[in-house]
Amino acid sequence: MRNPGDIGRRVVARREELGLTREQVAARAGTAADYLRYVEERPTASPGTGFLIRLAAALETTVAQLRGSDADLPPGIGRAAYHPELTELDPGECWARLSTHGVGRVSVSTPDGPAIVPVNYTVVDGAVAFSTARGTTPALAAGAEAAFEVDHIDEALSEGWSVLVVGRAEWVTDPAATGRLVGAAHSAPWAGGDRELWVRITPDRVTGHRITAR
Incomplete structure (x- = not known):
């Protein structure tokens, strides 16, 4: 089973990859920056599915990637873009x-x-x-x-x-x-x-x- 704290580490890694501040991501996801800090820094944080959907959209990724449920799968399992x-x-x-x-x-x-x-x-x-x-x-x-x-x-x-x-x-x-x-x-x-x-x-x-x- 994946460590729940992995979500916070993945959020930080993706946010830094995009060059976004915590405040910018929070605004995109429609949440408070303090709550996003809690998710990032508390290994025991267990955010709900609705929040993760908004957060994944804000970070231009998927809920599966934030949860790490695809960590044991090869990259590129999705479909090609239309064009x-x-x-x-x-x-x-x-x-x-x-x-x-x-x-x-x-x-x-x-x-x-x-x-x-x-x-x-x-x-x-x-x-x-x-x-x-x-x-x-x-x-x-x-x-x-x-x-x-x-x-x-x-x-x-x-x-x-x-x-x-x-x-x-x-x-x-x-x-x-x-x-x-x-x-x-x-x-x-x-x-x-x-x-x-x-x-x-x-x-x-x-x-x-x-x-x-x-």
Whole structure:
């Protein structure tokens, strides 16, 4: 069973993703900012369905996403927009979406065949880097050409984007370079464990696409 407090954390995350203040969201949802604060900060808060419907609309998402009831399902389970449009992203737009960090997917060749695995990544000096450990699947990317992909899906609007980085992946062995990566990392790997070695992908090409509803 999901922790009721997860609703508050999801509300905060979505509100910050949209760049909205608590007061702005409260006004959109037709509720008091103090009550929204209560929902966000109290793990025991259990708002009613009517409030969640208004709040989901204010946050341009769904009640299921706020409740986390779709957390064990793959993204993109909704229907396509009526008039979707696929466009290319220019290099600047690609790097803007890569941002400084996040979770992406790296392709590797394993003894059992190709694999794609998620990693926490950091962007430093025009390259994508991630920390790992020898003997792990992500470590197999080092020493070969690799593809790295990151994407985002807006379930409520059936929109999204993806960015693909292709280039040579190498171990980072210079202590100064490793120090810069450690200092720039937003988070330790979500997978946990001892992952103090870094792999850096130097891009040969960066491409991206966006789906919007017209």
